[in-house]
Amino acid sequence: MVIKTEPFILNMGPQHPSTHGVFRMRVTLDGEVVVDVEPIIGYLHRGIEKLAEGRTYTQNIPFTDRLDYVASMTNNLAYVLAVEKLAGIEIPERAEYLRIIMAESMRIASHLMAVGFFINDLGALMTPMLYMWREREKLLDLFEMVCGQRLTYNYMRIGGVSHDVPEDFLPALKRFVAEMPRFLDEYDQLLSQNEIVLVRSKGVGILPRETAINTAASGPVLRASGVKWDIRKADPYSIYERFDFEIPVGTVGDNYDRYRVRVQEMRQSVRILEQAIAQLPEGEVCAEVPHSLRPPVGEVYGHIEAPKGELGFYLVSDNSIAPYRFHIRPPTMINLTALKDMVVGWKVADLIITFGSIDVCLGEIDR
Amino acid sequence: MTTALVGEQIAKEITELFPGAVVVADKAAVVVTSESLYQVADFLKNTPALDFDYLTNLTAVDYVDYFEVVYHLISLKSNHSLVLKTRCHDRDKPVVPSVVNLWRSADFQEREAYDLMGIIFDGHPNLKRLLLWEGFVGHPLRRDYL
Numbered sequence: 001m002v003i004k005t006e007p008f009i010l011n012m013g014p015q016h017p018s019t020h021g022v023f024r025m026r027v028t029l030d031g032e033v034v035v036d037v038e039p040i041i042g043y044l045h046r047g048i049e050k051l052a053e054g055r056t057y058t059q060n061i062p063f064t065d066r067l068d069y070v071a072s073m074t075n076n077l078a079y080v081l082a083v084e085k086l087a088g089i090e091i092p093e094r095a096e097y098l099r100i101i102m103a104e105s106m107r108i109a110s111h112l113m114a115v116g117f118f119i120n121d122l123g124a125l126m127t128p129m130l131y132m133w134r135e136r137e138k139l140l141d142l143f144e145m146v147c148g149q150r151l152t153y154n155y156m157r158i159g160g161v162s163h164d165v166p167e168d169f170l171p172a173l174k175r176f177v178a179e180m181p182r183f184l185d186e187y188d189q190l191l192s193q194n195e196i197v198l199v200r201s202k203g204v205g206i207l208p209r210e211t212a213i214n215t216a217a218s219g220p221v222l223r224a225s226g227v228k229w230d231i232r233k234a235d236p237y238s239i240y241e242r243f244d245f246e247i248p249v250g251t252v253g254d255n256y257d258r259y260r261v262r263v264q265e266m267r268q269s270v271r272i273l274e275q276a277i278a279q280l281p282e283g284e285v286c287a288e289v290p291h292s293l294r295p296p297v298g299e300v301y302g303h304i305e306a307p308k309g310e311l312g313f314y315l316v317s318d319n320s321i322a323p324y325r326f327h328i329r330p331p332t333m334i335n336l337t338a339l340k341d342m343v344v345g346w347k348v349a350d351l352i353i354t355f356g357s358i359d360v361c362l363g364e365i366d367r
Numbered sequence: 368m369t370t371a372l373v374g375e376q377i378a379k380e381i382t383e384l385f386p387g388a389v390v391v392a393d394k395a396a397v398v399v400t401s402e403s404l405y406q407v408a409d410f411l412k413n414t415p416a417l418d419f420d421y422l423t424n425l426t427a428v429d430y431v432d433y434f435e436v437v438y439h440l441i442s443l444k445s446n447h448s449l450v451l452k453t454r455c456h457d458r459d460k461p462v463v464p465s466v467v468n469l470w471r472s473a474d475f476q477e478r479e480a481y482d483l484m485g486i487i488f489d490g491h492p493n494l495k496r497l498l499l500w501e502g503f504v505g506h507p508l509r510r511d512y513l
Contacts (some may be wrong), residue, residue, distance in 0.1 A: 042498035049483070050507050213420050213443060216472030231442055235369035299395075301439050301450070302423060312424050314437065327426040337474050366498060 007035055010348075014043045020117065021362030027356070032347045039336050044366035046094060052326035057083050057293045058158060060326065065152035067328060067362040071110040073102045073143070074306045075364075076156035081237055082302030082313035083158050088294035092284040094161030096239045102143075102155065103172070103304075104240075104269040108180070109139040110307035111262045111269075114220075116358035118259055119191060121356035122200050128191065135183055138176050140274045158293060160286030171278065177273050184267055192263065201255035205284075205342040205354030215337040219309025220261045221358055225253030231305040232236050242279070243272045255357040262359075292321045299325075308332050308359055328367055332360040370447040371395070377449060379416075381407055394490040398435075404453045405464040405490075411440060411451065412469050418442045419449065424469035425477060427484040429510045434461045434486060440447035455486070483508040 013024035022043035028036035048067070052060045064075040077099055084091065116132035140150045146165050147155040155162055191197055206218065212225035222229055230247045232240040248264035250257025273349050295317040303312035309331025316325035343351045378392030381399065388403035399407045411419045424439035438451040455461035465488035466473045477488040478497040485506035488494055496503065505512050 042496075042500070045498040047507060211471075214471050215425055215474075216421055216470065218423075227443065234446055303423070310423060312439075313427055314424060314439070316428055325426075325428045327424075327428075328422040329426075333475055334472055339469055 068361040073106040078304045078311045080156045088298040094283040112136045159289035199349045205255045224250035224257035258357040276308045330364045333365040398452040427480040
């Protein structure tokens with residue numbers, strides 16, 4: 001016998017442990033089945049785009065740290081690359097390599113957190129996550145070595161990086177790079193064939209290829225749906241064309257694929273790190289850039305492959321010391337467009353893990 | 368490397384089909400009238416040679432004399448890109464057709480442009496504020512908002 005029930009509305013968040021920040025979902029439920037979901041955002045809106053119009057190009061770098069604060073270094077990179085493109089600044093070789101080293105370490109750190117939280121959302125409370133945090137901690141120590149910060153680094157500068165790495169940085173990084181594949185094997189063994197992980201995530205929260213493209217999903221979410229699109233390969237920036245690495249892709253676009261793509265991407269990042277360390281040249285780390293930079297009148301859209309997807313900066317210059325328009329393309333906000341497609345018809349518990357598999361960061365969504 | 372298509376060339380193709388649609392075009396971008404925006408966008412998306420299937424970024428800029436809505440388009444298959452723009456001169460009621468029907472990625476981004484810049488996207492299924500709360504007055508990213 002089918003019991004007829006009235007659909008009811010459940011507000012999940014903004015304070016909810018599994019929403020990874022101040023995110024609210026207005027969920028319409030039929031019993032335990034999700035009928036509709038509307039993301040409601042803006043709780044962390046600080047008006048960064050408006051604030052940036054009143055500050056110089058260099059003063060805006062710390063704002064970018066506060067977007068995706070799990071991967072601040074990458075945000076720095078996206079912004080300074082856009083400004084350099086706008087102003088036509090060449091940067092020294094060593095700085096290019098240091099940037100790649102930071103960006104790829106940051107990708108590993110961000111993915112470790114994404115995977116850890118994903119497993120956490122699946123119900124394996126804390127233990128697997130803390131193992132991942134153990135590795136992340138080593139990376140944070142490395143970042144602390146180079147710039148004294150563990151979360152908001154403000155390390156990149158227009159024209160290079162703020163200062164060279166200390167002597168003991170490279171040995172520590174080499175140690176990390178040598179150890180990391182072993183840990184990844186360990187996690188793979190424990191998690192990737194774990195029956196509970198498979199049952200809960202395989203075939204759940206499917207994002208079809210066409211929908212992924214149409215909603216402009218990017219990063220691991222897009223690649224898990226089988227689209228081989230990585231800006232590092234498709235539109236190489238910095239010096240990515242010098243490195244040999246692969247783009248892992250999924251097949252069906254379910255939660256498991258998104259998890260797998262991230263794990264495999266960490267392995268590729270380790271590969272890039274190995275090559276970057278081997279090729280790292282000596283020399284200057286920052287080009288001579290005028291104190292008050294005035295880029296010529298014009299506009300630029302610079303985008304990079306951040307850990308969570310395509311992070312873009314659209315800057316308009318009127319030849320003054322502050323940007324006329326400073327727009328951020330936040331990858332995870334746009335990835336959320338397809339959330340409804342992924343969860344309708346599934347249970348509340350699946351909604352939590354599907355949302356976790358997108359790997360959002362509210363600092364970036366709300367800006 | 369993503370090839371940036373030359374704006375003037377695309378403008379020529381657009382003018383052939385929609386006379387008077389192009390306002391101005393240079394190497395980097397094509398500016399079309401807001402009335403013809405939807406048809407042009409449809410043409411860019413559904414012409415096999417262009418095949419712009421991925422609307423990566425949508426935003427608006429306030430140039431005081433007019434608002435400019437900017438669309439950054441990419442074709443994932445052919446790996447080329449184009450910047451499409453449109454302008455609206457009416458400060459009190461800047462209206463631009465919504466492209467959500469073509470690219471769903473415009474959904475949140477158009478809401479954001481409406482919220483912060485006050486651009487009205489005609490045909491958007493759910494045009495309400497995205498980041499600010501419902502009772503908020505004004506559109507903070509406008510140049511005259513202090």
